[in-house]
Amino acid sequence: MESLALLGHGFTIALQPTNLLFAVMGCVLGTIIGVLPGVGPAAGTAILIPVTFVLDPTPAIIMLSAIYYGAMYGGTITSVLINTPGEAASAITCLEGYEMAKRGRAGAALSIAAIGSFIGGSIATMGLVILALPLTALALKFGPPEFFALMVLGLSLVTGLAAKSMTRALMSAVFGLLIAMVGIDPVMGAPRFNFGITDLLDGFEFVPVVMGIFGISEILLNAESEVRGVFDTKMSTLIPTKKDLKDSVGAILRGTGIGFFLGLIPGVGAVVPTFISYVAEKKVNPNPKEGWGNGVIQGVAGPETANNAYANAALIPLFTLGIPGSPTIAILMGAFMMNGLIPGPFLFKEHADFVWAVIASLYVGNLILVILNLPLIPLWVALLKVPYSILFSLILGFCILGSYSLNSSVFEVGTMIAFGVIGYLFKKLDFPLAPVALTLILGPLMERGLRQSLEISRGDFSIFFTRPIALGLLIIAALFVFSATFRVVSQLRGGDTQL
């Protein structure tokens, strides 16, 4: 009941005209990111962080959250219309959604995706409301050793699930941690690895680094390949038939469950729930009238619902424990921290108004996406006709502007370019970027947790093994890393050469 009362108060803040306006803007910008093939949610969110520089924390985070789940929805549009997923989580939607579009049922596919996304997102947000206070109460009992162990667990999950290769995933994670070490040491205040460069005394700024790693690298990859679909699909009515709705109910409910539970596990990624949902639908209904691969509506409803349920549920570990489960969520966490807010249990204690307003805005945003997106589909389609040269030039110009305006310094633009090249090389060599983003954010917090713990114990490492919660979390983390390593070793023995 307490949660509902707090949520009600959150709605009064989220529905204020200014916050509502920024939620709408976030949904529109997020959808644009989702629509544009080649600019994923992580890149888009990173690129758009500077838009919120001039805002107060509440509208800033409301807008960035809306950009995040708007992007998750926007990817569907191109999957259905031009058989090109705007972001990876919508790839599976191409299978049935594009086939529906070829048969003149693009409107029904997009409507069902929107309805499913709304239901999945709303139910997952309800999960956040229900779990927020109990999880927060538990986390408030944590001291530095428990927080350190929790971050190790989050990191091991993301690293273990992020890549085909455990070695490369761990190298990415350690690389991110080392990047996070640059600047003033968080405990003693001594400068580290700044090599006499005063701009590095505060460490690498988060925004130019993620803009480079995710944004610039994607543009470089796209520039060298340049693949582009051509929109030539005819649109029918947007209203699904009664049969469409009836056929989709089960798929939407199953998609919600799959997306929600996988969203709670850091590192699963948005793609996995959509594939599991698609497979589940094929198992539930092995012989549909149309035949799988020929435009079965459940194949759109299930994965799209799972996608948005995942996106909203993935916010639960972030809000309650301060653990980001994906690169986009890590970027969102970075935006929180830039606004002086550290996600985790203390957020609910010290900034209750803010956090409940953001949670309420998730409902508002999900509704905005349904209301706004379907009538605007012609606009999204028009956007796809903008030549890549113009689109990329504008995005790059925006990246320069965003990184420069952070500190009014070209050093940040240089940082963005350098990390853009690093991100490009990492992607080429199949090094996962999720652990880099995560450790970049968690690095200083982890180090502080470790060193504070050792100060408490006067340098005795047994502090991590004598406190039950810390020990339990570390055991789970170790088991996970060992099982992931064992899996890779087995693959190697079986001739599958993943480093």
Next chain:
Amino acid sequence: MTMKRPYQITAVVFILFSAFIARESLELKFYTSLGPGPGFFPFWLSVFLGLLALNMLYQATFKPQDPMPADFFADAKGYMKMGAILLALVATVLFMEFLGFRLTMLLFYLFLLFALGRQNVLVTLAVALGGSWGVYHVFVEYLKVPLPVGIFGF
């Protein structure tokens, strides 16, 4: 062609990087009376990274490798476009404070729109002027975000 050589080169780069970080870490305080110092965490991280990179080198050298993806290397046109983007970005860093935001970004857009795929002259001019003078006006006048003015006074 396999991924053997790219992974070997990458592993060596990481080994050198980790050795450099380890050396730098040891120049910081490693341990204090209060517990670990600023060099403690980065030192052990660099050791761990070095071990991982050695493992990568071993695997790349002595184990069979994945075939190289068809798009691992771009064609000449692709590299030209990438080079144009990087050149434009680096030039922006070098000239932004000297020429000012407006002139630098005008040249940035004109160059990129020419290099990435030629457009109608009017469209090119509209994008370049909007992205330079237009953006400057909005950011400086309305959002009060300072942007550099160059030697020509704009």
